Amino acid sequence: MAKVIIVGGVAGGATVATRLRRLGEQHEIILFERDEFISFANCGLPYYIGNVIKDRQRLIVESVENMHNKFNIDVRNFSEVLDIDRKRKIVSVKNVKTGATYEETYDFIVLSPGAQPIVPPTPGLAEAKNVFTLRNIPDTDNIKAYLNEKTPQTAVVIGGGFIGIEMAENLVSRCATTIIDLADQILAPLDFEMAKLAQNEMEAHGIRFYLNDLVSEFRDEGHTLILKSGNILHADIVILGIGVKPENELAIKAGLKLGPRGHILTTKSLQALDGATGEPLPDIYAIGDAIEVYDYLDDTKTAIALAWPANRQGRLVADRIAGKDVIYNGSLGSSVVKVFDLVVASTGNNEKTLQRKKMPYRFAYASRGNHAGYYPGASDIFFKLLFDGTTGKILGAQAIGGELTEKRIDVIATAIRGGLTVADLPDIQLCYAPPYSSAKDPVNILGYIASNLMDGTFDYVRIDDIDAIAKSGALVIDARSKLEYDLSHIDGAINIPLETVRSRLKELPEKKETPIYVYCNIGHSAYIFIQVLRSYGYTKLYDLAGGLKLYKAMKPLDSHTPNIPLKNPEINEVKPMNSQEIKLKLSIDACGLQCPGPIMETYKAINSINEGEIVQIEATDRGFIKDIAMWCANTGNTLMKSEHDGKIYRAIVAKGGQKASGIQVANKGNSTTIVLFSGDMDKAMAAMIIGQGSAAMGKDVTIFCTFWGLNLLRREQKIKVKKSFIESMFGAIMPRGPKKMGISKMNFGGAGAGMMKGVMKKKNVILLDKQLKNAMDAGVKFIACTMSMDIMGIHREEVIDNVDFAGVATYSAESDKAGLTLFI
Known part of the structure; x- marks a missing residue:
């Protein structure tokens, strides 16, 4: 039988006591705690102060009475251990209520004193009452x-x-x-x-x-x-x-060895060390916030004040006292904190730590939904992964997002513990159902991105460098839609939407070794853009690390996004104002839609109501509030209110009511004309997106479909009309309508188009047939070229409704008054 004294309760000390008792009844266990409570939820204290936790009693994990009755442990609260006589194996104890002191012998002693808040010697602090x-x-x-x-x-x-x-x-x-x-x-x-x-x-x-x-x-x-x-x-x-500093007064009196910041030094067996010789002390253990630990990644010394290490160390010390040969393998520092509606989690080392250690590393960013986008309530998680660029060893990860963010960091922490590399992450088979994840979990995606970086499939340019690069005259391309580009972009960047890249290759430098920097919202479209350019021989291609999403977070307002108040100042004078007090004409659910989906839904809603009527729009896109403010300022509508309620971003917009500010562009005129010559689905998609974006910005848009572009306007069903043999041949070969159109590259007899549609559905991107209808609903004017129809044997009966028929003269007239003309 051994007599075990534990100094300090809460996470570490209470765990030692209860684990040791579960391992056997033979030990005499005494737990000393200076304060009243021996085991409480210290991580829950701020939430009790904020009335999130209502019942104070729920903070108390275990009472003195319960611990004694359930575990037969001699619990002595209000008892402070003053000194340790290592030679006599005796501790001196003071009852803090009465002041009386006494001694207790021990066979083993476990120090779990924890850490105390740092109080700086600031002038006037001692006199402060608040x-x-x-x-x-x-x-x-x-x-x-x-x-x-x-x-x-x-x-x-x-x-x-x-x-x-x-x-x-x-x-x-x-x-x-x-x-x-x-x-x-x-x-x-x-x-x-x-x-x-x-x-x-x-x-x-x-x-x-x-x-x-x-x-x-x-x-x-x-x-x-x-x-x-x-x-x-x-x-x-x-x-x-x-911050906190270790409670080390007792360790100092006992002659134990301390680290540079005052933490108690231990072996991996958690045995304390003699201050003079550095030798392990077999009868004194130390755990929790007061000790220095080993970094699990590289065995360097560190100090991490977290609940998990303290609990784990407590269990291991109890096991060692009971005769088990176990060690503490080190700390990863896995942690999570609630920041209002966001979850912020991390594990392993960050860049600052790796730089201090002079460890080589690379980084990868990803932004993915916490579950399937089509299931209600989806929100993005933004990830950063740190890894060895040669071996693929995972060095750390950070994430910030909605629900289930911490789950992904937990998975990566497990991967680190299991010795997996970034190449193994795509092979981790995780649970999937629409409410909880996606078929390709964000952890898998991080593995894909990191693997692509390692094998040179693409490379990053840092946000810190992109402004200087753009100002130097280098080619910086914004691969988003024109609507998104008009709302905000990096100074010096040109807009080539991803869907148009193949038709605009002539605008790129002839020298294939010219550096080209590409960005989009989160990096994915830019990556696809880069892969297209790579296949055409370009070699120096860079994706903006973190995309415009991270760029905007670092630089919240750029020259293209004026500081517009999110609420109309006049409306703000009305108090209180909430959605119930405003008479809504329409309420639009745009949740789950990616940008610019919520803006397009807003545009359609505004067009359907009268001047002065009000629409409410709800979205889960985190950029929606900023985008809607810019859109309202540009289009002359009034943003009456914007708010964030949990996962939902809500805006209330009145039609009209203010003068449009307009976005400064190089072109004159307030209309856009697009010549759609191509019959490829991806190029037609580009025309539809640009057309809708321009319409949403208040422009008159005309799409002139000629030659192969006429296939977009064909009816799906076969129409019986009298045709010549050549006309019949053309009709049989050409696709009937948007659903039958192939893609410009890697179509593979329609298989490529099918795969692209599958990806679009997963990404919640609207398919071409629906895009065509949306464009028409948005007021985009479609003209079918009569000369091309005649050549290709397409009759008016075969063309869908709401299409005008005209020749080049009509197009030329529209083009003359257009501020922008595109040929696709």
Whole structure:
């Protein structure tokens, strides 16, 4: 029988005690805890303060009485271990209520003291009456009581780590909240650009930030904060969330070896080390936030204050005391935090850490839906994967998005633990059903992208570099639709929509080694664009890492997206204003549609109502709120209200009511003409998308179908009309209507077109026949060339309804007054 003393409860200490008891009844186990509560949900404390968790009792995982009764453990709360006499194997203990001290012998001692909040020596802090730290339930009670009694109107959170972020989220509904952090970003486990996405979400919910700054002085008993930058803030309540430092006073007294930041050093068996000799101490173990651990990836030393390592270490120490030969293999740092409606998760090393270690690495970005796009409630997850560019070893991953984001990071953490490489990720067979995932899970997609980067299929250009590249005169191509390009684009970029690339190759440099930089919203269309160019011999091709989505997050407003208020200032004077108080003419569900789908649905809805009538549009596209503001400003409609409600982005638009600002373009005129010469599905798609986009921007659009382009306008069913032999031959060979059209490259007798349609359906992209109808509904005018019809033996009876018939003179007249003319 062994007598085991455990110093500290909560995650680590309580786990040692209960696991050891489950392994046998023979041990005498004493658990000392300085505070009242021996096992509580410290990660849930901010949510109790924010009234998300209503019942305080639910924070208490195990009471003193229950632990004693269930596990026969001698639990002594309100008891502080003051010293360890290693030679005599005795601890000195003080009852913090009575002040009485006594001694206890031990065979094994486990140190689980945890960490304490860092309190800086800032002038005026000691006199502050409104400054709080958050570590335990008494701290929580103090903060909650202050909020209820003082009803503060302004709050400042110092520190942008997990506690700071969670506290800010739970305070902002009660008072105006500001975060101050000395670093240039929040959430240190993330890389800068990923943290910026989280910061943008918090700013959208009203939280202000002062980064690269610190409080140099507190005045007025903590109500006035003087920042190093010179800014002065008023705060009714201040939360210190700068970080934590290890509780090491007892370890220092016991002569244990400490790391450079004061953490207790241990072996992989979690045995403490002698401070003088560095030798392991077989009867003293240390676990949890107070110890330095090994990085699982490369065995370097690190310190990670998280609940999972503390629980795992507690179990392993109990196993060793019971005679099992086990070790702790190191920490990955897998973590997750809620940031309003987003989930932010990471595992492994970030770029900063890899650079500090001088480890070679590459990175990959991906943006994919958390489940099938056609199932309601789909939202994007933005990923960053770090890996060894030679071996494919996975070094870390970060993700930010909606529900099930953390699941993907958990999968990658498991892959790291299993020694898998990026080449193995596509072969991980994960669960699939439309409400939960996609047939190709985002983890699989990350594996594909990383593998393509490794084998040279494509390469990245960083967001930090693209502006300088564009300004230098290099060729930067925006592969999105014209509508998207008009809403916002990178200065210096030209617009060649993906669907038109094959017909516009002559616009590209003749020298195949010319560097070409391509971007789209998330990188996928740009990748396809690059592969087309590669097949035509171009060799220096670069995809913008993270796409325009990440570019906009880093630079929220560019020269093509003016700072338009998301609510009409005059309407804002009406309080309160919600959807129920506005008389809606239409309510449009655009959820699940990719850009520019929600804008097109808005355009169609606005066209169907009268001046002054109001439409509400709901979408899940995160860029919708910004796009709708730009669209309204350009088209002369009024954005009355925009809001974000959970997964849904909602806008309320009144038809008319303001002067259109217009988007500055090089062309004159307010109409677009498109000559559709091609009979290929992909090229016709380009014509439909550009046509709808132009129509949505208020332009008059004419599509002149000639020669093979006439096939788009043919009826699907065979029409009995009298034809010559040659005309009959033409009719038999040519496709009847959009459903029968093939693609310009790799058609393979229609198989290629079928595969493309399958991909389009999965991606929630509207097929050509529906695009044609949508274009007509949007007011696009279609003209069938009568001369070409005559040559090819197409009769008017064979052409669909709502098509005009004319010759080149009519087209020329339309072209003369057009601001833009395209030939496809």
